[in-house]
Amino acid sequence: MDTAGFLNLQFDRMRLMDKLLPLADKQLARSKNDGNRKIILFYFFILFFPFALIVSCIFYGILKIDTRMEMLTLQTRELSQTEVAAHLFEYENRIVTSDLLFLAQVPALKRYADSQNASEKDDFIEAFTTFARQKRIYDNIHYFDNEGLLVAQVHLTDKSSGNHASNTANKENQGIQHIFLKTLPLSEGNIYMSMPSQIELGHALLNTPIIYFATPVFGFAGKKNGILLLHLSGNTLLTDFHKAMKGEHTVYLLNSSGHRLNPSMQDSSDNMPGDTSNFAQKYPGIWSKIKNTGQGSLVTEQGLFTYTTFNPLHDPELNAAQTSAHANLHQTGNSANSLKIVTFIPADKLPNPSLSRYPLIMGIYLGSLLLVSMLATVMAVMIVNRKKVVRALQQSIMEVQDLYENAPCGYHSIDHRGVFLRMNLTELKWLGYMRDEVIGKLKITDILSPSSRDRFEEIFTRFKREGSIQDIEYEMQRKDGSMLMVLLNSTAVYDARGNYIMSRTTVFDNTRRKQMEYALRESEERFRKVMEYAPIGMAIVSLEGKFQRVNLAFCEILGYSRPELEQLTFHAITHPDDLPADLRNVERMLAGKLQFYKTEKRYIRKNGEIIWGQLTATIIRDNITNTPLYFIAQIENIAERKLYHEKIHQLAYHDSLTNLPNRHLLVDRINQSLAHAERNHKSFAVLFLDIDGFKQINDSLGHDAGDELLQTLATRLRHTLRANDTAARLSGDEFVIILADTMRHESIAVIADKILEALGKPAEIRGHVLQVSVSIGIALYPYDGSNAARLIKNADTAMYAAKNAGKNQYQFYRATEMTE
Incomplete structure (x- = not known):
């Protein structure tokens, strides 16, 4: 493609865009009004769900992390609470063992052990009674000799009124015998503590849980003379234990077999000491995981289980000799003397990633979804509108191309040499050529008649300089040799430096117009002859009422010559009594209320004679604008007819x-x-x-x-x-x-x-x-x-x-x- 062709193409595109942009704007406005809801909803869901899923995943991740942190905090808190309770339990037991060792070293008791003197017995019983009253946590203090006979007993029957001491000397039940047998072999300073299972055996009928602490008694001579048995009220210990474990959880104090040792604080039906409910049977899977580990937590479908293992007799301050009998308490959780504190929080009370628990986050999440829906809606509308605009542009391009090719007039462009650069289909059909026979090959002078060719050479130079020509008539020669009368209008296209590039020319088939002009001339000639030789008077009257043209009959009726009449108005020749009616009819015709009117009126001849005439007046308007142009008046002399009518009227009336x-x-x-x-x-x-x-x-x-x-x-x-x-x-x-x-x-x-x-x-x-x-x-x-x-x-x-x-x-x- 040469430079001219390239520039021609670019200018075509620019002009095409100038035409398409208004069409695109109209199409876009139409698309807003149409609103194809189904398509918009389709794109809305395609856009909304992925974005909503991403937002939901982000918020779910945030909630998951927050829930995990909250769960870790809860686990740490529960574990800390169980450790505190275990230390509390160990501390309480350490106090009791210290008290027991203190009582075993009471001088009166040691003297009695050596002398078996009754007065010494009263002394140590008094000392024990005083001690029990001060402590108020021990139900009984028993002293058994080496044979297992009860030598002395301090029994707290009423804590509010004081204690009552008894020195009954009879053998206790099988539980006491078991404790006696376990304690008697111990060396001085060692302690035996009855585990809760042993409490169940010995005191199954008691309403108060009792824990026994026992140690051997030696005299000053070093001889073992029996055991000292201390009854600890379990209520105090368990109350402190439950206070330490207060919270929204269920607390289990378990022995090494998985039996629950503490009464339930939540269930009124589980309020007996030494509850024999079996945790291991109720939660076998949980027990299998925690029984062999010291401490930790488990999250299951049931909820959160947190546990700690401890030895109730463990005392890090005791020497090795004192703790040798209980060294196994500080090993793993399957030791017979170890206990476990287990807390349980049901699953429905655990933290979960639910928006309902976080109103602020829920508000932000819903707001984000609303924003995403709004963005999805806007984007869906934009996509639909863009598709509609694209389709409208494509349709408009085809329409413009079709309009160019099949317009009712011809279009062509020629370069500075007069060579055709393009020609639309309409003009090609008129001339009988194919496109490839014309474009780039023929000059416009090749298809012009000799007379039109000379005229074109004269006009083309001026056209390239001035930039436009209008209504130029040429004769174009068709391929078959016949002539086509055309009317050309053209504008020039220039480059940035003002050099002529090409023309933009419209070509109209002027054949019919020429035929119409000829027919019009013939019609005007016939009208002139008809008007001139008509037997009735005819006149063309201006809108102001002046005669513009009159025929011979009109002159004869009024007695004027043609030049004289064409200097007058119809007002001058109308009888004064008939003029108002005439003017009213003229106004109605100008206003469009009448197209014509017919009336009988009196005229004044040149010699002053009054004659009757019948007037038919018609208004002529422009065919396009409907603007009034002039009047046509037809006048017939009806003087004789008027006289005849008067005679007939006279005869009739x-x-x-x-x-x-x-x-x-x-x-x-x-x-x-x-x-x-x-x-x-x-x-x-x-x-x-x-x-x-x-x-x-x-x-x-x-x-x-x-x-x-x-x-x-x-x-x-x-x-x-x-x-x-x-x-x-x-x-x-x-x-x-x-x-x-x-x-x-x-x-x-x-x-x-x-x-x-x-x-x-x-x-x-x-x-x-x-x-x-x-x-x-x-x-x-x-x-x-x-x-x-x-x-x-x-x-x-x-x-x-x-x-x-x-x-x-x-x-x-x-x-x-x-x-x-």
Whole structure:
């Protein structure tokens, strides 16, 4: 592709984008209104769920870490609490063993052991009693000799009132014997502690848990003389133990077999000392994991188990000789003398990664999901709109391409040499060429006629300089040799330095226009001839009323020459009485209320003569804008027709003998008087006249004489009456008169007297002097009738009353006296 072609392509793209951008904007606005919800929802879910999953995983991880930290804290707390309880247990036991060793060294006891003196016995019993009262935690203090016989006993029967000492000397049950046998072999300073299982055997019926501590008793001589047995109340020890283990958990004090040794603080049914419930049987899996380990914690489906193992007789301050008998207590948890403290927190009370436990985090999480949904919605709408815009752009590109190729006009571009760079399909079809036969091969001068070629060479140079041409007519030669008349409009494209690149040319088929112009010229010529030689007057009138063109018939009707008329307006030749109606019709045509109107009007000829003409006026408007352009007036001289119509009207509504109104016109005039009187609340009178003795005149002198007499009397009536009164011949010698706007009888009587006088004068008819009289009947509206027939009838009745009264007089109608 050469440089011109490349630039041409780039400019085409720029122009195409200029056209597409508004289309894209419209398409985008349309997409917002359409809102294909299904597509938007589809993209929303595709975007929302991955992002929501990521956010949920992040928050779940945070909650998981927080839960794990909380669980570690809980495990540490529980483990610390069990260790504290174990140390407390060891500490309490250490105090008891110290007390026991102290009692074994009481001098009175040692002296008694050597001497068996009763007074010494009382002394050490008193000492033991004092000791028990001070400590208040020991139920009994027993002293057995080497044979297992009870030598002395201090028994605390009522702690609030003091202690009671007894020196009963009888053998104890099998549990005491077991303790005695275990303690007697021990050396001085060693201690035997009864484990809880042994408590169960020895005191199964007691309501208070008892722990026995025993040590051998030696005299000052070093001889073993029995054992000292100390009964420790377990309630105090277990109460302190439960206080130390207070919390939202269940506490188990277990022996080496997994039996629970402490009463439950949560279950009222498990309140007996030495509870024999078997932890190992209840939680076999847990017990198998913790029985062989010293301490730790386990998280299971049931909950959290935390445990610590300890030896109740372990005393790190004792010497090796003192602890040799219990060295095994400080080994593993399967030692027979070791105990375990186990705490249990149910799973439903353990920390869990639930948002409901963290309102703030839940709020942030829900807010994040809302934000993600909003972003997903926006992105889904953007994706859908973008797809719609892309589709709209593609569709618009195809539409623009189709519009370019198949437009009803031709498009082409030529370079600075006149070579075709492009041509649309419409123009190619017009010329009969294929695209590859024209583009880059033919010049525009190759398809122009010789005359058009010369004109193009002249115009092309100016076009490249000025940049545009309009409405240039050329003849293009088709491939088959025929000619095509075209009309060109073109603009130039320049580069940045102002150099001509190519043209943008529209080509219109001008053949039809030329044909129409020829037809229009012929039509105008025919119209001119028709107008000029038409038998009626025709004129073209401007909107201001001035004659622009008139024909010969129009000039003959008005007596003006053509130049004279074309200097006048229609106002000047219109009768003043007819001009207002004309102007009103003109205004209605200009306003669009009338397209034409027809009327009869009077014209003033050049010599001043008034003639009647029939005018037909039509307004001509622009076909596109509907703007008024001018008027066409057609005028026909109707003077003879008007005279003929007047004669016909005269014959139809007037008496041919007297020229007075006949019966038809009389009734019409009465009806007009009725409407006028009713509208204005006035009255009028109807007079019925009959000539007295007229028949004798007709019979004696003939009908011609009678007719001449009637004409004379009619003339006298016209002269006697007022201008707004009406005299009509009804028939023969009968006349009817309408006296308008007459209210009073006196006024009517005056007129009636004048009529009698005028008609009673002698008249010379055909050499005979004749004198006649008339009889008059009078009826008044609205008193004597409300319509024409009734008024005429009643006036006729009154007339006959006048004849009967002697003739040559008048009578008013009186309904009460006159009959029909």
